[in-house]
Amino acid sequence: MKCCSAIQKIVLMASDSKPQRLRQWASFQSSAAKKTRTMTTQSSLKDAFSSYADDLNHLNDKREKVVKASRDITANSKKVIFQVHRISKSNKEEVLEKAHKDLAAVVDQYVARLVKELRGSDFWKLRRAYSPGIQEYVEAATLCRFCKSGTLLNLEEMNASLSSLSDPSHKPLQINILDYILGLADLTGELMRLAIGRISDGELEYAQKICTFVREIHRELTLLVPRMDEPYDMKTKMETMLQSVMKIENACFGVHVRKSEYNPLLGSGDPSYPLMGVAGGIDL
Known part of the structure; x- marks a missing residue:
C-alpha cells in the first residue's frame, strides 16, 4: 500500500509537472517568437531608415549641383541682357547677333548641364533650386526676341527649343508657366x-x-495673376511692373511736351531767322 501510494504520488507529481513543463515550453516559444519578430522589425526599420538617409543624401547632393547650374545660367543670362543694352541705331544688327550667339551658348552649356543634373528625377521636387536661373533665362530670351522682331517669345516656342537637350528615354525639362x-x-x-x-x-x-508692349504685358498679367495658385511671388513684381510702365509713359510724355515747347534760338545760319518773335532779327 505504501508502495502504491508512493507510486501514485510520483505519477501525480509527474502529471502535475508535465503541464508546467508544457507551459514553460510554450512560454519560451512565445518569447522567442516575439524576440524574433522584434529583431526582424528592428532590422527592417534600420534598413528602411538607411535607405531613406541614402536617398536624402543623394537628393541633397543633386540639389547642390542643380543650384550651381542655376547660378551659372543666371550669371550668363545677365551677360546677354547687358549685351542687348548696348544696342543703338548704328550697331543694332551687330549687337543682336552677338546676343543671340551668347544666348545659344547659355542653352548649349549651362541649361544642358541643368537638364543633365535633373535627369531621372522629379522636376517639381527641385524646382525651387533652379527656378531663379530659368527666370533669368526667360528674361534674356524674351528680350532678344523683342529687340529682333518686336514680338513676344511664347512658352511653347521656348520649351520646343529645349526639348533637344533631353535624352529621349527621360522626361524632357519643360519650363513651367509660373517661372x-x-x-x-x-x-x-x-x-x-x-x-x-x-x-x-x-x-x-x-x-x-x-x-505699348510693356503696357500690354502688364494688362494681360493683371488679368491672369488672380487666377494663379501661387500668386505670392507676383505681388511685388506686379507693383514693380506698374512702376516700369509709368516711367516709360512719363518719359515719352515728357519728350512730347518738351518737343512741342521747343523753340530753337541758336544755330540758324539765316540772318533773317526770327528771334524771340521779332521778324528780321535784331539790328546791331
Whole structure:
C-alpha cells in the first residue's frame, strides 16, 4: 500500500509537472517568437531608415549641383541682357547677333548641364533650386526676341527649343508657366531701361513701341495673376511692373511736351531767322 501510494504520488507529481513543463515550453516559444519578430522589425526599420538617409543624401547632393547650374545660367543670362543694352541705331544688327550667339551658348552649356543634373528625377521636387536661373533665362530670351522682331517669345516656342537637350528615354525639362510669368515680369524692367536709353538717343518711336508692349504685358498679367495658385511671388513684381510702365509713359510724355515747347534760338545760319518773335532779327 505504501508502495502504491508512493507510486501514485510520483505519477501525480509527474502529471502535475508535465503541464508546467508544457507551459514553460510554450512560454519560451512565445518569447522567442516575439524576440524574433522584434529583431526582424528592428532590422527592417534600420534598413528602411538607411535607405531613406541614402536617398536624402543623394537628393541633397543633386540639389547642390542643380543650384550651381542655376547660378551659372543666371550669371550668363545677365551677360546677354547687358549685351542687348548696348544696342543703338548704328550697331543694332551687330549687337543682336552677338546676343543671340551668347544666348545659344547659355542653352548649349549651362541649361544642358541643368537638364543633365535633373535627369531621372522629379522636376517639381527641385524646382525651387533652379527656378531663379530659368527666370533669368526667360528674361534674356524674351528680350532678344523683342529687340529682333518686336514680338513676344511664347512658352511653347521656348520649351520646343529645349526639348533637344533631353535624352529621349527621360522626361524632357519643360519650363513651367509660373517661372515663365515671373521671367516676363522681370522683362518689363529691362524694357523700361531700354526705352529710357532709346529716348536719350532720340529714338522716340522705338520707345513708344516698347511702352505699348510693356503696357500690354502688364494688362494681360493683371488679368491672369488672380487666377494663379501661387500668386505670392507676383505681388511685388506686379507693383514693380506698374512702376516700369509709368516711367516709360512719363518719359515719352515728357519728350512730347518738351518737343512741342521747343523753340530753337541758336544755330540758324539765316540772318533773317526770327528771334524771340521779332521778324528780321535784331539790328546791331
